[in-house]
Each structure stands twice: as structure tokens, then as C-alpha cells.
Amino acid sequence: MSRGGxxxxxxxxxxxxxxxxxxxxxxxxxxxxxxxxxxVAEGVQGFRxxxxxxxxxxxxxxxxxxxxxxxxxxxxxLDHIVRHxxxxxxxxxxxxxxxxxxxxxxxxxxxxxxxGVMGVVYVSKEEALDRxxxxxxxxxxxxxxxxxxxxxxxxxxxxxxxxxxxxxASAAREFPEVxxxxxxxxxxxxxLRVTRIVRVVGAATxxxxxxxxxxxxxxxxxxxxxxxxAEVEVMRLxxxxxxxxxxPFLVEGAITGxxxxxxxxxxxxxxxxVVAYGARAFLPDLPLPAPEQVALSVSWKLVLWGVSIxxxxxxxxxxxxxxx
Amino acid sequence: xxxxxxxxxxYPNGVTAxxxxxxxxxxxxxxxxxxxxxxxxxxxxxMIYREELPTSGRVLVEGRDVTRMRARQIxxxxxxxxxxxxxxxxxxxxxxxxxxxxxxxxTGACPGQEDERVQEVLAVVGLAARAGARPDxxxxxxxxxxxxxxxxxxxxxxxxxxxxxxxxxxxxSWDIVQLLSQINVRGTTVVVTTHNKTIVDILRRRVVALxxxxxxxxxxxxxxxxxx
Numbered sequence: 001m002s003r004g005g006x007x008x009x010x011x012x013x014x015x016x017x018x019x020x021x022x023x024x025x026x027x028x029x030x031x032x033x034x035x036x037x038x039x040v041a042e043g044v045q046g047f048r049x050x051x052x053x054x055x056x057x058x059x060x061x062x063x064x065x066x067x068x069x070x071x072x073x074x075x076x077x078l079d080h081i082v083r084h085x086x087x088x089x090x091x092x093x094x095x096x097x098x099x100x101x102x103x104x105x106x107x108x109x110x111x112x113x114x115x116g117v118m119g120v121v122y123v124s125k126e127e128a129l130d131r132x133x134x135x136x137x138x139x140x141x142x143x144x145x146x147x148x149x150x151x152x153x154x155x156x157x158x159x160x161x162x163x164x165x166x167x168x169a170s171a172a173r174e175f176p177e178v179x180x181x182x183x184x185x186x187x188x189x190x191x192l193r194v195t196r197i198v199r200v201v202g203a204a205t206x207x208x209x210x211x212x213x214x215x216x217x218x219x220x221x222x223x224x225x226x227x228x229x230a231e232v233e234v235m236r237l238x239x240x241x242x243x244x245x246x247x248p249f250l251v252e253g254a255i256t257g258x259x260x261x262x263x264x265x266x267x268x269x270x271x272x273x274v275v276a277y278g279a280r281a282f283l284p285d286l287p288l289p290a291p292e293q294v295a296l297s298v299s300w301k302l303v304l305w306g307v308s309i310x311x312x313x314x315x316x317x318x319x320x321x322x323x324x
Numbered sequence: 325x326x327x328x329x330x331x332x333x334x335y336p337n338g339v340t341a342x343x344x345x346x347x348x349x350x351x352x353x354x355x356x357x358x359x360x361x362x363x364x365x366x367x368x369x370x371m372i373y374r375e376e377l378p379t380s381g382r383v384l385v386e387g388r389d390v391t392r393m394r395a396r397q398i399x400x401x402x403x404x405x406x407x408x409x410x411x412x413x414x415x416x417x418x419x420x421x422x423x424x425x426x427x428x429x430x431t432g433a434c435p436g437q438e439d440e441r442v443q444e445v446l447a448v449v450g451l452a453a454r455a456g457a458r459p460d461x462x463x464x465x466x467x468x469x470x471x472x473x474x475x476x477x478x479x480x481x482x483x484x485x486x487x488x489x490x491x492x493x494x495x496x497s498w499d500i501v502q503l504l505s506q507i508n509v510r511g512t513t514v515v516v517t518t519h520n521k522t523i524v525d526i527l528r529r530r531v532v533a534l535x536x537x538x539x540x541x542x543x544x545x546x547x548x549x550x551x552x
Contacts (some may be wrong), residue, residue: 239403
């Protein structure tokens with residue numbers, strides 16, 4: 001490190017004897033005047049000087065965080081779908097074909113009278129076909145394909161809360177005019193279970209891979225410390241505090257973890273964007289979270305995780321060199 | 325200044341480096357620690373700056389028991405005790421000036437005070453004109469002077485020199501010991517371990533002789549060898 005102030009001035013010899021008999025209160029450990037700038041500069045220098053090993057540590061961190069980021073994106077998507085389904089507090093009651101308008105009106109009245117029912121909306125066979133056509137887009141034209149509309153007429157029943165839906169659905173099934181009842185809650189429950197499994201598996205995989213990243217980062221930083229052991233030794237002997245010696249290595253670890261995390265965020269966000277656009281082209285009504293929403297949510301978690309792993313790895317690497 | 329009270333050091337491999345050493349060094353003294361290789365001279369020095377701990381006994385520096393010192397207090401002890409080594413321990417990528425400044429830099433000195441102080445100590449060791457040279461551009465004697473300047477930059481009360489002339493020719497050795505002597509005259513306590521008989525015999529300062537880890541002789545104006 002070059003120092004601007006280190007130029008010979010030709011100063012006269014002066015006393016170097018102890019300035020005073022009693023020592024002044026020393027500056028607090030780890031809080032030097034040049035502080036953060038020094039630590040960051042040294043950390044960046046160490047990261048660059050450690051070239052290949054730093055790149056390897058960044059890559060490993062990225063791979064481990066990719067798995068974690070992928071699991072986070074999947075969990076977030078499933079959560080979003082579950083919330084969407086749970087938010088739709090409604091049951092579709094499909095009618096038999098060939099009902100008279102009087103039978104339909106009677107069923108309407110009986111359904112509206114069920115406990116917790118807030119509204120009952122009739123969807124005719126034609127409207128059902130229109131809705132299907134709208135949801136699949138204009139790529140397929142059902143009017144050309146179909147001789148006869150196979151879709152049943154239905155009632156869409158809205159309830160005052162999701163817990164009412166199973167009771168409303170089973171009551172509706174008892175009416176003779178009813179062909180079938182579609183209740184989204186069992187599906188939402190199953191999806192919720194899947195989400196929980198993905199979350200647990202994702203977290204376990206994330207922790208296991210994070211340990212691998214931790215070991216790799218610790219090894220990379222250990223090489224840096226080893227390369228600078230003479231410097232560390234001199235620092236210890238002239239009275240540098242352990243925290244002062246440790247900080248540049250912690251910065252280096254944070255840079256390593258942070259770079260790995262940023263790379264993983266870019267890949268996860270990019271992959272999700274591609275998948276989400278692809279899914280929307282086929283299933284426009286699929287309730288997927290927006291790519292920027294996923295990117296934002298995943299990025300801070302991965303960066304926090306990556307930086308934490310980096311700092312922890314550095315602490316492990318430096319520990320044995322700072323024993324006094 | 326420094327007091328060893330019944331200090332014994334046995335390393336984990338079973339080697340006894342020091343045996344029941346009791347020693348008192350007062351302020352502004354100049355002391356030679358002499359003895360054959362492996363008699364515990366370096367171990368004794370290391371205990372003063374808390375690089376080693378005794379197996380039993382106490383080591384006091386400025387009245388404080390360094391063996392009971394907490395880890396976070398050790399750096400502050402080391403700022404009061406300058407250490408010079410046989411192998412200089414200079415950082416090869418740094419100039420003489422930067423090597424000296426490094427000691428201040430890593431202990432949190434203000435940059436303004438730092439430059440001034442570095443120039444002062446380089447002048448004291450007679451290297452003001454060589455401040456911009458890297459260690460590989462300096463002679464062994466000059467490197468040892470840089471090492472001494474680095475040890476002095478914190479204005480230590482005590483300067484420890486562990487075989488400071490071990491790598492130097494006789495003339496340069498004499499220059500270095502003269503420099504240490506001047507530093508002592510200016511008020512710093514100096515403790516030197518050495519094998520250099522000539523220098524010890526010419527200077528006639530206090531000599532503490534170790535043998536098998538024990539003090540066998542302690543004379544105020546001693547010679548390297550006993551019995552003359």
C-alpha cells in the first residue's frame with residue numbers, strides 16, 4: 001500500500017523516549033481513525049489478489065444460492081397461488097343439461113338460502129364457452145371445433161368466508177338438478193401441503209449447501225490469511241487489535257458471498273421471468289407473482305444469506321491466526 | 325518495569341524452557357540476556373509481550389500481571405513494548421517508511437501525527453534519507469534499523485531486541501548495539517538477547533546468564549562468560 005506521507009523530510013533527530021510516565025487511555029479497539037476505508041480497501045485488495053480462489057468461492061456460493069433461490073421462487077409462486085385460491089371464496093355448481101327455466105330459478109332460490117351464501121350468479125352454457133375461449137386465447141377457436149357446446153350451465157356461489165365452502169358444496173350436491181360441484185378448497189389445501197414440503201426441503205437443501213459454501217469461502221479466505229501471515233504477525237506484534245486484523249478479511253468474505261449471491265439472483269430472476277412468460281402464454285389465468293416481485297423478494301434474502309455465509313467463513317478462517 | 329516471579333515454562337512437548345526464574349528489570353536499565361541456544365532467552369522475551377504464557381509464576385510489566393491480562397488488553401501492552409527480531413520481520417512490498425508507518429496505521433493513529441512520527445524515528449535510527457527504499461534495497465544493518473524504528477514508533481517504555489545482531493557482520497552489529505545504547509540513554513529500557521561476546525564484553529552492562537532455563541548469573545556490569 002503506498003503512503004503519500006512517507007517521503008523523507010530530513011527531520012532532525014528528536015527524543016523518542018516515552019512521552020509520559022503514565023499511559024494515555026488507548027483508542028478503543030478496532031476503531032482506528034482511518035477505519036472503514038482501510039478495511040474496505042484491504043478487503044477488496046485481498047479479494048483481487050486471491051484471484052482464482054476468490055472466483056472459485058464466488059462460483060460455489062452462487063451454485064449453492066441458486067438452489068436456495070430456486071426453492072424460494074417456487075415457494076413464493078405456490079404461496080401466491082394458494083392465497084389466490086383461498087381468496088376466491090366461491091363454489092361452482094354445475095347443472096344437469098335440459099333443466100327448465102323454472103327448475104333453474106327454483107335451484108337459485110334454494111342455493112341462495114344456504115347458510116353463509118352471499119351471492120349466487122348464473123352462468124349459462126354460452127357464457128361458459130365464452131369464458132373458456134377467453135382464458136385459452138384466440139389460438140384455438142371453439143366455435144369452429146365444436147358441433148355442440150359440451151359445457152354445463154352453472155351457478156357461482158360466493159360465501160362470507162372460506163370455511164363455509166365445504167358445507168355449501170356438500171349441501172349443493174344433494175339437489176337433484178346438480179350434476180357436479182367444484183370446490184377449490186381441497187385443491188388449495190393440497191397445494192398448501194406441497195408448499196410446506198417445498199419450503200422444508202428447500203430450507204434443508206439451502207442449509208446443507210450453505211455449509212459447503214461456508215467451507216469453500218473459509219478455505220479461500222484462509223489462503224489469503226496464509227499469504228498475508230507475515231503482515232498479520234507484524235500487526236499482532238505492534239499491537240493491532242484482533243478486530244482490526246479481522247475486519248479486512250471479513251470484508252473480503254462479505255464481497256465473496258455478496259458476489260455469489262448477486263450472480264444467483266440474476267440467474268433465478270432471469271429463469272423465473274422466462275418461465276412465467278411461457279406459462280402465461282399457455283395459461284393466461286394462472287395467478288403467478290410478477291417477475292419483479294419475485295426478483296425483489298429473492299434478491300435481499302440471497303444477498304443477506306450470501307454475505308452472512310461469507311462473513312462466517314472468514315471468521316472461521318481468521319480465528320486460528322488471531323490466537324494470543 | 326519488568327518482573328519475573330518464580331516463572332517456569334514447560335512446553336506441551338515436555339521441554340522445560342524456563343525454570344523458576346525470578347528477575348527484576350528496572351526502568352531505564354540496559355540488560356543483556358545471554359546463554360547458549362535453547363536456554364530459554366527467547367521464551368523469556370516472549371513472556372514480556374505476552375506471546376507466551378508461563379506454566380507457573382507471574383510476569384509483571386509496569387506493575388501489571390500480563391499472565392492474567394485479558395486477550396483484548398494484549399494489543400495495548402504491545403504498543404508499550406517495542407520488539408526487534410533477528411530476522412527483522414519487515415514487509416517486503418513496503419518501503420522503509422511504510423514499514424514504520426504500518427505499526428501506527430494498524431493501531432489507529434491519526435494520519436497527520438503518523439507522518440511526522442515516522443520521519444522522527446527514521447531520523448533517530450539514521451535512515452531519513454533511505455525512507456523510500458524497500459527492504460530488498462537495504463543492507464541487513466539498514467533493515468535492522470528500520471525494524472528498530474518500527475519498534476520505537478509507539479514511544480515504548482521498553483524495547484526488546486531478540487538476537488538483533490544475529491544476522492549482521494561485526495561492524496554492523498556494533499553500530500546496531502550502539503544505536504540501542506543511545507536509545508537507552510534517551511530513557512527507554514532496553515533488553516537484548518545475544519550470543520555476541522565481544523559486544524557484551526565491551527559495553528559492560530548488566531548481564532543475566534541463562535543455563536538450562538535457569539538464571540545462573542546476574543551481574544550489574546557483567547561479561548559474556550563468567551569467571552574472569
